[in-house]
Amino acid sequence: MAREIMLGSLGEERKHFSMELEFLLRAKPKWREIAQGILFTDGDIVSHGVEAESAAG
Incomplete structure (x- = not known):
């Protein structure tokens, strides 16, 4: 019972x-602009984050 409560x-x-x-x-x-460069992409998350942040306006 406790497990079901915790999972819920x-x-x-x-x-x-x-x-x-x-x-x-x-x-x-x-x-949003930065997240679009990171979310749902293959590869290194940290690298994508750095690239997306530097490319953001």
């Missing part, structure tokens, strides 16, 4: 994180 709670936290991230990406255009 974790699912809620993922949902809340996703909603908060989407809110920030909509409100902060520069964040």
